[in-house]
Amino acid sequence: MQSLTTRVLSLSVVIGVVVGGLARxxxxxxxxxxxxxxxxxxxxxxxxxTLP
Amino acid sequence: xxxxxxxxxxxxxxxxxxxxxxxxxxxAIFVGGLELSGRSVPVLQLDRETxxxxxxxxxxxxxxxxxxxxxxxxxxxxxxWFWYVVPLAALLIGQPMIGAGLYGLYGAARGxxxxxxxxxxxxxxxxxxxxxxxxxxxxxxxxxxGQLLAVGIAxxxxxxx
Numbered sequence: 475m476q477s478l479t480t481r482v483l484s485l486s487v488v489i490g491v492v493v494g495g496l497a498r499x500x501x502x503x504x505x506x507x508x509x510x511x512x513x514x515x516x517x518x519x520x521x522x523x524t525l526p
Numbered sequence: 527x528x529x530x531x532x533x534x535x536x537x538x539x540x541x542x543x544x545x546x547x548x549x550x551x552x553x554a555i556f557v558g559g560l561e562l563s564g565r566s567v568p569v570l571q572l573d574r575e576t577x578x579x580x581x582x583x584x585x586x587x588x589x590x591x592x593x594x595x596x597x598x599x600x601x602x603x604x605x606x607w608f609w610y611v612v613p614l615a616a617l618l619i620g621q622p623m624i625g626a627g628l629y630g631l632y633g634a635a636r637g638x639x640x641x642x643x644x645x646x647x648x649x650x651x652x653x654x655x656x657x658x659x660x661x662x663x664x665x666x667x668x669x670x671x672g673q674l675l676a677v678g679i680a681x682x683x684x685x686x687x
Contacts, residue, residue, distance in 0.1 A: 479668055483562045486672035487679065494683025507680055508624065511615055512631055514673040518608040519635035521666035523642075523659050525605040 528616040528629025535620035543618045544685050550614055551685075554678030557607050561671035569607055606670035611677055 489510070497507040535543065557567050581588055612632050616625030646655040 478665070479562055479564070482668045482672040483675070486558070486562070486676040490676035490679025491683065493676065494680035497680060497684045503684075507684055510680060511611070511677060512628065514608065514677055515612055515628055515632045516635040518606050518670050518673055519632050520639055521670050522605055522609075522636060523639050524663040524666040526660065 527613070528625035528627065529622040530625075531613055531616040531629075532620060532622035532625025535617040535625070536622070538617075538620065543620060546614075547618045547681055547685055550618070551678045551681035554607075554611070554674045555682070558671045558673075558675030558678060561607070562668065562675065567607065569605060569609075606667070606674075608670045608674045608677075611674070 493506055493510040497503040500506060560567050583591075612628055616628050619625065619628075643652055643655060646652055650658070
């Protein structure tokens with residue numbers, strides 16, 4: 475679990491920095507933030523299925 | 527709900543929305559970081575299942591109220607801090623279409639996941655799939671915390687500094 479936690483932490487930081495960077499500098503950059511937000515919403519909605 | 531929040535947000539000044547989004551981004555990084563470091567942060571929520579008596583009100587009414595309750599989120603069990611990103615983003619973006627889209631995406635993903643249990647893949651029975659999914663809460667918890675951290679970092683990079 476420790477290694478999974480480390481991987482999730484590292485991946486989250488990389489995703490956050492990449493999406494934030496793209497959203498800041500790319501043309502129509504806000505689309506990257508919105509797309510990332512939308513994907514996260516779907517992932518977490520699905521993750522909620524694990525709740526009793 | 528998302529569209530309503532978007533309309534309300536459109537009446538808020540850009541400065542206020544940026545300030546709130548900056549604070550929310552900081553909180554997201556803090557809470558996501560805490561959860562990923564193994565400290566559980568209790569979610570502010572009603573923490574309840576949808577009422578059992580709805581089962582007896584007929585399949586259509588039951589499906590409607592159950593779906594509405596799960597889709598709205600705060601009326602049922604949340605489990606993840608990330609849920610607060612949905613209404614907050616709908617409000618702070620301040621565009622009804624985007625607010626509706628985000629909320630719709632959340633409700634649709636939550637609702638359509640039920641079909642997975644009605645028609646389980648890979649030859650699994652519904653009970654087997656249920657047990658497999660329920661057994662993945664700790665992984666889902668980490669993923670939820672990771673999403674919160676990532677969104678917090680991205681938001682702060684865009685508007686915070």
